[in-house]
Amino acid sequence: MTGKYDLSKLADGALQERFEDAFSKVLDNIHDLNTDPEKKRKVTLEISVTSDESRELLFLDVQAKTSLQARKPVPITMTTGVDEKGVAVARELKSGVKDQTYFDEQGTVREDDGKPVEQNKVTSIKQNAMFK
Helix, strand or coil: CCCCCCCCCHHHHHHHHHHHHHHHHHHHHHHCCCCCCCCCCEEEEEEEEEECCCCCCEEEEEEEEEECCCCCCCCCCEEEEECCCCCEEEEECCCCCCCCCEECCCCCEECCCCCECCHHHHHHHHHHHHCC
């Protein structure tokens, strides 16, 4: 017994709808700038078929599965130490080098963790730079 089956009409178009939903997720994943655009993604349509004991009725379960690319990792550098209470702490290192100040995009002098440097420290940093 063979036949041709229009998959877009089965279950009032549910299989087609599942494929379109899964393919939309693949497209979103490809256009996510945080993923590798050249790695493969997959859409898998899975149709499970069982029958009744008399083999007159078929029961189909339809699923669409996607295999997407993970987002690229975000590197973060942190410094760690122990505070005055003996509790281990960590903070993000924004300057790139521990204990080094830097200028942000607006020209503000900042500590290595991104906090603004106090004004009296800025003056002494500028004065020390002038005498070197």
